[in-house]
Amino acid sequence: MLDSSPNPCPLCGSTSADTLSHIHLSDVWRAYAEKWATSFSDDVIAKYGNGPVALRRCGRCELEWFDPALEGDSGFYSQLFTGLIRYEKWRWEFERAARRIADGARVVEVGSGEGAFLRSVLPRCSSVEALEKNPHAADLLRVAGIKVSENDVRADALARPTRADVVCAFQVLEHVADVRGFLSALAAIVVPGGEVLLSVPNRERFREGLEPNDCPPHHLSRWSPRQFTAVAEVLGMDLVLVEYQPPSxxxxxxxxxxxxxxxxxxxxxxxxxxxxxxxxxxxxxxxxxxxxxxxxxxxxxxxxxxxxxxxxxxxxx
Structure with a gap:
C-alpha cells in the first residue's frame, strides 16, 4: 500500500514510496543467534530496539530502503563478529575492478577494510589511498605502506576533490544512510574521464528466509540493477557497465x-x-x-x- 509519510528516498530524494513490509528487529536479533551464533548485549539491543522498521520502495528509482535508517555503530560491529560471521578476504568483484585500473593510475578506495583490493593493485599504481574509519584496519593499511585517511568521505571530498583516476566502494552503499551524499562525494574525488567502481548485494539473488545481515542495523538499503541507472542520472555520470556474480x-x-x-x-x-x-x-x-x-x-x-x-x-x- 502507498505510505503517505515516508522519509525521502536516500538516492533520488523522491517522497513517493510503497511500504513493502515491516522487519521486526526482535526477529533480526533472533536470526543472528540461530543462524550465526551471534548475540548482542542488552545495551546494543536497547539502542536499536525490537520493534518494526518499514521496508520502502521508491516510486521513482525503485531503491528499497529501511525507514528509519538505523545505522550500525562501533558497538554493534564490535559484537557482530563475535560469532560465526566473517568478512571475505577476497571478493568476486575485485578481479573485475582490477581490470579497469591502468598502470600508473591514482586509486582511492572508500571503506577498504584491511585493504585486500588495494594491496593487489598497489605495485602497478602511481598512488593508492584508503578512506577507512576502523582504527584497527587503518593501522594494518599503514603497515602495508598504504596512505590512509580516517575522515568521512563527504568532508574528504570537499577538502581534496578531483585527485583520483579511479574511486572504489565495494559493499559499502548498503550500509550508508545518506546514499546520495556518499555517491556525490565519490564523484567529486574522481577526475573528469575517471571512473567510480561500485559493488552492492543484489536483492534479486536467491534467498531463503530472513537474512539478518540484510536488515538494519547492518544493511540500510537493498539494490537491484535498475538503481545503477538512477545513480548515473543523479550524479550526471555515464553508466559504462553492470556485471552480475553468478549464483553458487x-x-x-x-x-x-x-x-x-x-x-x-x-x-x-x-x-x-x-x-x-x-x-x-x-x-x-x-x-x-x-x-x-x-x-x-x-x-x-x-x-x-x-x-x-x-x-x-x-x-x-
Whole structure:
C-alpha cells in the first residue's frame, strides 16, 4: 500500500514510496543467534530496539530502503563478529575492478577494510589511498605502506576533490544512510574521464528466509540493477557497465529444489519432497553445467543471480 509519510528516498530524494513490509528487529536479533551464533548485549539491543522498521520502495528509482535508517555503530560491529560471521578476504568483484585500473593510475578506495583490493593493485599504481574509519584496519593499511585517511568521505571530498583516476566502494552503499551524499562525494574525488567502481548485494539473488545481515542495523538499503541507472542520472555520470556474480552451485541447485518441494509436499510429506527436490537439482544442475553457465554469463539473462552486482560509472570530461 502507498505510505503517505515516508522519509525521502536516500538516492533520488523522491517522497513517493510503497511500504513493502515491516522487519521486526526482535526477529533480526533472533536470526543472528540461530543462524550465526551471534548475540548482542542488552545495551546494543536497547539502542536499536525490537520493534518494526518499514521496508520502502521508491516510486521513482525503485531503491528499497529501511525507514528509519538505523545505522550500525562501533558497538554493534564490535559484537557482530563475535560469532560465526566473517568478512571475505577476497571478493568476486575485485578481479573485475582490477581490470579497469591502468598502470600508473591514482586509486582511492572508500571503506577498504584491511585493504585486500588495494594491496593487489598497489605495485602497478602511481598512488593508492584508503578512506577507512576502523582504527584497527587503518593501522594494518599503514603497515602495508598504504596512505590512509580516517575522515568521512563527504568532508574528504570537499577538502581534496578531483585527485583520483579511479574511486572504489565495494559493499559499502548498503550500509550508508545518506546514499546520495556518499555517491556525490565519490564523484567529486574522481577526475573528469575517471571512473567510480561500485559493488552492492543484489536483492534479486536467491534467498531463503530472513537474512539478518540484510536488515538494519547492518544493511540500510537493498539494490537491484535498475538503481545503477538512477545513480548515473543523479550524479550526471555515464553508466559504462553492470556485471552480475553468478549464483553458487548450492544456490543454483536450491532454486531448482524449491518448486519440486512445494509441489510434492502436500502429496508425499516434507521429508520425501526434500529428497526428491535434491535429486532433481543434482540431475538438472551438475557441477560441470554450473561452471559452464557461470563462465558464459548465462545465469543473469535467466534472472538467476549470485550475491553481488558490480558497476562502472565514468565522470564526464
Amino acid at each position: 552451485l548450492s544456490h543454483a541447485r536450491a532454486a531448482r529444489q524449491r518448486p519440486v518441494r512445494t509441489a510434492l509436499r502436500p502429496v508425499t510429506g516434507p521429508w520425501m519432497a526434500q529428497l526428491a527436490g535434491r535429486a532433481t537439482a543434482r540431475v538438472r544442475m551438475p557441477e560441470r553445467r554450473h561452471a559452464r553457465l557461470a563462465a558464459e554469463g548465462r545465469f543473469a539473462p535467466r534472472g538467476e543471480y549470485g550475491h553481488t552486482m558490480f558497476a562502472v560509472l565514468r565522470r564526464r570530461g
